[in-house]
Amino acid sequence: MFEINELILKKAKELGFGDVVVLAYEQNRRQVRFANNEITVAKNWHTQKVNLFVEYQKRLASTTLTALDEKTIEKTLQMLMKSVKNLAPKEDYYGIAEGPFEYKDIPETFDKAIVELDEPNEYVEVAINAALEEGAKRTAGVLYTDHNKLYLTTSNGVEAFDEGTGIEISIRAFIGDEESGHGTNSVRVLKKFDPESAGRKAGEIAKMAVNPVQGEAGTFDVIFDPLAFANLMSYMSFMASAFAVEAGFSFLVGKLGQKVANDIVTIKDVGNMPNAYGTRKFDDEGVPTRETTIIENGTLNTYLLNTSFARKYKRETTANAGLLMPEAWNVYVGPGDYSKEELFSEVKRGIYITNVWYTRFQNYVTGDFSTIPRDGAFLIENGEIVKPIRNIRVSDNFQHILESIAALGKDLYHIHWWEVNTPVFTPYVLVKDVGITRATK
Amino acid sequence: MHELVEFAVEKAQELGASYAEARFEEKNGTEIVMKNGNPEGLGILADRGIGIRVLVNGGMGFASTNVLTKESVEEAVKKAVKLAKAAAKLRNRPIQFSEEDFHQVFYEVKMKKDFRNVSAEEKMEYLKLIEESVKETGVNTPMRFLRYGDFMWHKVFMNNEGALVESLIPRVSITYNLVVFEDGQMEQAPFVQRAFSGGLELIEKDKPWEWAVKDVKALQKLIKEGQKPPEGKVDLVLAPEVAGIAVHESVGHPYELDRIMGREAAQAGESFVKPEMLGERIGSEAVTVIEDPTIPNSWGFYLYDDEGVKARPRYLIREGIINEFLMNREYAAYLGMKSNAAARAINYNREPIVRMANTYLAPGDYSFEELIEDVKLGVYMVSFNEWNIDDRRYQQRYIGREAYLIENGEIKHPVRRPILEITTKGLWSSVDAVGKEVEFYPGTCGKGEPGQGVPVWMGGAHARLRDVVLRR
Numbered sequence: 001m002f003e004i005n006e007l008i009l010k011k012a013k014e015l016g017f018g019d020v021v022v023l024a025y026e027q028n029r030r031q032v033r034f035a036n037n038e039i040t041v042a043k044n045w046h047t048q049k050v051n052l053f054v055e056y057q058k059r060l061a062s063t064t065l066t067a068l069d070e071k072t073i074e075k076t077l078q079m080l081m082k083s084v085k086n087l088a089p090k091e092d093y094y095g096i097a098e099g100p101f102e103y104k105d106i107p108e109t110f111d112k113a114i115v116e117l118d119e120p121n122e123y124v125e126v127a128i129n130a131a132l133e134e135g136a137k138r139t140a141g142v143l144y145t146d147h148n149k150l151y152l153t154t155s156n157g158v159e160a161f162d163e164g165t166g167i168e169i170s171i172r173a174f175i176g177d178e179e180s181g182h183g184t185n186s187v188r189v190l191k192k193f194d195p196e197s198a199g200r201k202a203g204e205i206a207k208m209a210v211n212p213v214q215g216e217a218g219t220f221d222v223i224f225d226p227l228a229f230a231n232l233m234s235y236m237s238f239m240a241s242a243f244a245v246e247a248g249f250s251f252l253v254g255k256l257g258q259k260v261a262n263d264i265v266t267i268k269d270v271g272n273m274p275n276a277y278g279t280r281k282f283d284d285e286g287v288p289t290r291e292t293t294i295i296e297n298g299t300l301n302t303y304l305l306n307t308s309f310a311r312k313y314k315r316e317t318t319a320n321a322g323l324l325m326p327e328a329w330n331v332y333v334g335p336g337d338y339s340k341e342e343l344f345s346e347v348k349r350g351i352y353i354t355n356v357w358y359t360r361f362q363n364y365v366t367g368d369f370s371t372i373p374r375d376g377a378f379l380i381e382n383g384e385i386v387k388p389i390r391n392i393r394v395s396d397n398f399q400h401i402l403e404s405i406a407a408l409g410k411d412l413y414h415i416h417w418w419e420v421n422t423p424v425f426t427p428y429v430l431v432k433d434v435g436i437t438r439a440t441k
Numbered sequence: 442m443h444e445l446v447e448f449a450v451e452k453a454q455e456l457g458a459s460y461a462e463a464r465f466e467e468k469n470g471t472e473i474v475m476k477n478g479n480p481e482g483l484g485i486l487a488d489r490g491i492g493i494r495v496l497v498n499g500g501m502g503f504a505s506t507n508v509l510t511k512e513s514v515e516e517a518v519k520k521a522v523k524l525a526k527a528a529a530k531l532r533n534r535p536i537q538f539s540e541e542d543f544h545q546v547f548y549e550v551k552m553k554k555d556f557r558n559v560s561a562e563e564k565m566e567y568l569k570l571i572e573e574s575v576k577e578t579g580v581n582t583p584m585r586f587l588r589y590g591d592f593m594w595h596k597v598f599m600n601n602e603g604a605l606v607e608s609l610i611p612r613v614s615i616t617y618n619l620v621v622f623e624d625g626q627m628e629q630a631p632f633v634q635r636a637f638s639g640g641l642e643l644i645e646k647d648k649p650w651e652w653a654v655k656d657v658k659a660l661q662k663l664i665k666e667g668q669k670p671p672e673g674k675v676d677l678v679l680a681p682e683v684a685g686i687a688v689h690e691s692v693g694h695p696y697e698l699d700r701i702m703g704r705e706a707a708q709a710g711e712s713f714v715k716p717e718m719l720g721e722r723i724g725s726e727a728v729t730v731i732e733d734p735t736i737p738n739s740w741g742f743y744l745y746d747d748e749g750v751k752a753r754p755r756y757l758i759r760e761g762i763i764n765e766f767l768m769n770r771e772y773a774a775y776l777g778m779k780s781n782a783a784a785r786a787i788n789y790n791r792e793p794i795v796r797m798a799n800t801y802l803a804p805g806d807y808s809f810e811e812l813i814e815d816v817k818l819g820v821y822m823v824s825f826n827e828w829n830i831d832d833r834r835y836q837q838r839y840i841g842r843e844a845y846l847i848e849n850g851e852i853k854h855p856v857r858r859p860i861l862e863i864t865t866k867g868l869w870s871s872v873d874a875v876g877k878e879v880e881f882y883p884g885t886c887g888k889g890e891p892g893q894g895v896p897v898w899m900g901g902a903h904a905r906l907r908d909v910v911l912r913r
Contacts, residue, residue: 030524033890035704038532042524043503045790046517060482066489066507080485083471086562088480121527140706142890172707177833182707247476248584248620248629324474324482357710362827362840362858363629365584365620370838372831374710391836393829393862418708418890437860439836440910441867 001026002161004050004068005153011074012054013155015081019055019096020155021323023284024048028115028147032124035140037132039124053284053323054080055096058089062323094311096323097285099158104288108275111189114165115147127171127183127199134203136173136181141202142418143169143195150280158286164188166277169195170417172375173202178212178390180375181205182227182355186277186416186423205354208388209376215389215438221350221406222394222434223343223380228356229333230415230424231371232401235359236267237328237422239398240294241320242303242313244364251367251398252300260300261402266334267295269304270425271319277416277423278329284321289329292318295402304328333426336408343409343428345383351436352378352385356394357419367398370437396435404432442509443607446599449493449514454601456522458495460538462600464747465491466789470592470612471561475568477585483561486592490789493521499535500528501771505790538770539780541750543604548744550610552640556591559641564589567615567644574650575619580657584620591641596747604749610742612638612896614883615649621660628660630842631826636883636896638742659823659843663855669913670844670856676819677861677906678812678847681880683822683839684802685899689884691865692730693797695834696757696765697783697888698772700795709888710832713865714763716776721763724869727805730758730901732767734782734798740883741798741897746782748793755781757800761869769795787893794889802901805875812876812905819847820859820911838862860912868906876903 001024012020031043050065054077061084065076124143131139146166153159168186183201187193224232239250252260261267271289273279282288285307293301305313306321320326344352359371371394378385409427416423446463453461472484490507491514502525504517529535556564568587575582591613598606614636620629635652637643679687695712699705702716733754734743744752748770756764768776769784772795784793813821823843830837839861846853863871881900887893 031890032528034531035706036533036702038534039500039528040704041501041503041792042528043792044517044520044524045504046506046508046513046520047790048508059480061485062482063485063487065487067509076485076487080483083483083485083561086560087483087565090479090481092479119527121531125531138703138706140703142707170707174703174706177711177713243476246584247586248618249586249631253584357832358829360827360829361631363627364631365627365629368827370827370829372829372836374832391831393836393838395838418892437838437862437912439838439862439864439867440912441863441871 001151002153002159005151007070008050008052008073009153009155011077015077017054017056021053021096021284022153023051024151026149030120030145032120032143034124034128036138037128056081056084058091058093059084059087060090060093092312094308096154096156097287097307097317098156099154099286101158101286101288103160103281106272106274106279106281109164109188109279111165113190114145114167117145117190120145123169123193123195127169127195130196130199131171131173131203134200135207136175136203138174139171141169141171152282152286154286160282160286162281167193168277168416169198171198171202173206175206175210179206179209181209182375184227184415184417186414188275192275205376208378210388212388212390215377215392215436217436217438219433220436221347222431223347223350223352224429224431225354226413226415226426226428228353229426229429230420231356231359233331233333233424233426234420234422237331240304240328241326242305242309243325245303249364251365253365255300258300259298260399261295261298262405263298264336264408265295265298265402265405266293268293268332269320269328269330270332271329273330276330276414280329283319284323287317287319287321289319328422331422331424335410335412335427338407338409340409340428343407343430344380346407346430347380348382350380352380369398370395391438393437394434395437401431406430406432442597445491445509445514446597448511449491449518450599450601452515452518453493453495453522456518458497458522460496460601462598463491463493464789465597467595468592470590471564473561473565473568473589475587478572480565492789493518494792495521495525496536497522497525498529499532500525501536502528503792536771537774539773539778541770541780543602543749544751545605546745547607549608550638550742552611554641556611556613556641557593570650571617571653574654575657578654578657580661581622582619582657583622586618588616590614598747598749600749606745606749610638611640613641613644615644617653619653619657621657621664623661623664626664628663630656630660634883636740637738638740639738643738663843663857667855667857670820670859670911671818672913673910674908675911676816677909677911678819678821679904679906680823681900681902682824682882684901684904685882686825686828686839687868688730688800688802688901689797689899690830691834691837691868692757693732693800696767697795698766698768701766702772702775705888708890713833713835718763722761723763723866724758724761725872726760727872727875728758728761728869729756729803730800731803732757732797732800736799739799739881739898743798746784747786748780748784750780750782752782767795767797769793785895787895791889791893796888796895797886797897799881799898801879801881802875802904804877804879804902807874807876809876809903812874812903813847813852814850816847817849820856821845821847821852822859835865837865861909862912863909871906871909872904873907874905878902
């Protein structure tokens with residue numbers, strides 16, 4: 001693909017473009033979806049495409065090319081030039097990173113065994129059987145295998161290549177209509193794949209959730225399962241982006257250097273984490289990915305930046321380009337020192353929430369939101385789970401949640417599924433005084 | 442392109458598929474983003490490819506490619522057939538499709554002002570107009586995210602049962618997020634969208650800049666004059682925007698038959714509705730909910746679905762009674778019925794699944810004044826921000842953005858964030874009157890994995906709910 005990248009770059013420069021980024025993908029993705037303990041559909045995608053970003057005197061344009069012949073390339077570039085030429089400039093554009101850079105191999109991001117895996121259905125069966133063994137009556141979920149190649153060429157001297165694999169499963173187990181549990185497992189190398197643990201967790205929670213009673217509204221201490229807390233943290237990946245902050249989609253607006261969470265809270269983006277689903281060697285400008293501490297001991301340390309935002313704010317890039325919109329690779333919530341049992345023993349009367357979905361904001365800048373517990377939720381009394389509850393809603397404020405984190409588990413879990421698009425590493429989390437509401441009619 | 446589509450269908454049959462379909466899709470369009478007055482950039486959309494779906498031994502396989510050569514398409518067909526064969530081994534019952542009448546048709550939505558003939562610079566003018574109109578109000582609006590988008594959606598669908606459907610549907614939209622900051626307080630109108638199937642004349646007629654002005658003025662008034670809403674049992678009048686989200690979430694979604702049958706259980710969830718609930722009462726006699734893909738120029742417009750079945754209006758609730766589910770061929774067959782053309786895919790590389798198009802609360806015979814005049818104490822909820830619903834589509838909540846107190850039959854001052862948290866049956870049983878005029882609001886409906894955000898309209902007439910509990 002590098003020959004095509006070079007060709008595009010050469011033609012773009014000839015036409016008079018300034019900054020040019022050519023990011024080519026070659027992707028092989030396979031999916032097995034299942035429901036009611038049987039496969040509903042199996043899919044395969046093979047995609048070749050080039051994401052192209054060009055700049056002409058501070059005027060920006062981007063497109064994706066899927067036909068990669070010379071004629072299409074020339075035509076596309078001419079059309080881009082014609083389109084941007086008359087646009088007003090983006091006055092706060094400050095360019096892309098100066099390469100070249102050196103890249104290190106990141107452990108556990110590529111595994112030939114996944115590329116050569118002929119038939120992944122046995123893993124689906126393993127997960128389904130584990131959930132059924134725990135007492136589930138039916139299961140639904142999805143398995144993916146991934147093999148991606150990335151070729152990056154920029155007008156500032158970058159030529160970079162990355163190749164990665166992954167396999168993951170997400171499974172939900174049901175007993176009746178309202179008794180369900182969910183488990184996931186996402187890895188980059190086959191020998192670490194554990195679909196059984198995902199199925200078992202889903203089944204265990206579904207079994208615990210049998211015969212739920214209506215939950216009460218009020219203020220409760222809540223233990224968020226990693227699956228549940230990851231959903232909330234996945235919104236951090238967007239809200240920490242300098243773009244989201246400027247556009248009014250973040251509760252972090254104007255809070256750099258301020259306390260936004262309890263002292264025990266540290267949240268990072270780690271783009272180069274081994275065996276993590278979002279890991280890449282470099283960002284969209286070619287800057288080597290790294291660890292960026294967004295919130296350090298409760299204080300907002302930085303937004304996620306690309307080179308242009310970094311220059312605008314007189315900072316260093318955090319290697320999170322997205323050229324228009326910086327974004328997180330893997331959100332990482334720093335662990336505490338509680339075992340799961342110790343965390344539960346801290347709660348006199350509270351709720352254990354195993355999963356949430358449908359998180360929506362009343363106001364992004366104030367951070368007011370609600371989210372709905374999905375799958376088993378349980379009342380805790382004196383450190384023990386006493387009964388399953390249903391039909392409640394978490395209605396609170398994002399910053400209040402972060403400020404009220406009272407304890408963190410010591411083990412981190414890697415969560416990536418339909419509702420958690422940006423991967424999140426998080427422990428079990430105890431949050432004090434969480435608003436819980438319920439329907440009134 | 443027809444030859445390649447036909448080749449895919451024939452090849453799949455040769456390789457053993459009992460059912461085969463191929464769908465070529467091409468999207469060409471423009472996106473322009475402006476943030477706080479700065480043109481952020483121009484995006485050109487140019488995407489095309491073929492998706493092939495097959496049934497072999499009762500298993501379903503899907504594969505797609507964007508390399509439009511015979512070799513590449515053949516490779517994709519082989520993969521789809523192989524995947525279907527393997528999937529069949531892990532099935533208790535073979536997948537079958539309902540019997541349908543198929544057509545060979547071409548249809549298109551004409552544009553009076555064709556966006557393909559208009560420069561990016563001119564399209565940027567729409568966003569500038571929003572910027573200027575908002576500035577002219579004098580309302581302090583420090584964060585302004587604006588987006589213009591258009592694309593021509595070209596599809597060619599063919600199956601081995603005689604369907605050949607080609608369509609050309611242009612779509613235009615403008616989206617904004619506006620943050621109003623006055624007197625040390627902040628209110629927000631996020632992701633407000635105006636969107637249509639058709640040309641730029643629809644944007645010019647709709648005037649999104651006037652919607653934006655209305656929004657920032659309402660938010661300013663809310664900051665300056667807003668009071669706490671009443672608490673406890675009151676009457677509630679939902680404007681079409683709020684009625685629209687409520688019918689979409691609590692009627693459209695739970696009536697999707699694939700969801701009812703558990704296919705989406707791990708993703709978009711299940712449903713409180715069961716097949717045997719057809720004919721059961723779910724709301725008052727005032728409530729009729731219609732799902733209609735065929736509304737001209739609607740954001741969710743289509744005349745044939747992505748399985749080649751001809752579309753028609755679907756009455757999900759008729760006078761309070763559950764009347765019809767949304768179906769594709771696979772799930773219609775389970776009930777021994779015919780599909781009602783709800784199968785949609787967002788792109789060539791996605792499978793068609795059961796989706797909504799344009800869902801609305803059908804009009805009644807009350808004027809707006811009649812709805813308000815005998816409300817002693819209540820709230821008029823014009824628009825909403827936060828909303829969500831559980832995955833069985835029973836417990837939901839809507840929080841008002843623009844909302845007003847109703848007292849003794851008159852609309853009074855704005856109220857801040859009235860909260861309606863209610864069950865589906867509770868909501869639709871409380872409706873005692875519905876207005877005459879229908880309005881629609883666009884949205885992007887999420888479902889499927891990988892996610893498929895499909896364009897939909899939601900709306901309806903005003904609805905009056907009696908004796909519902911409101912919270913602050």
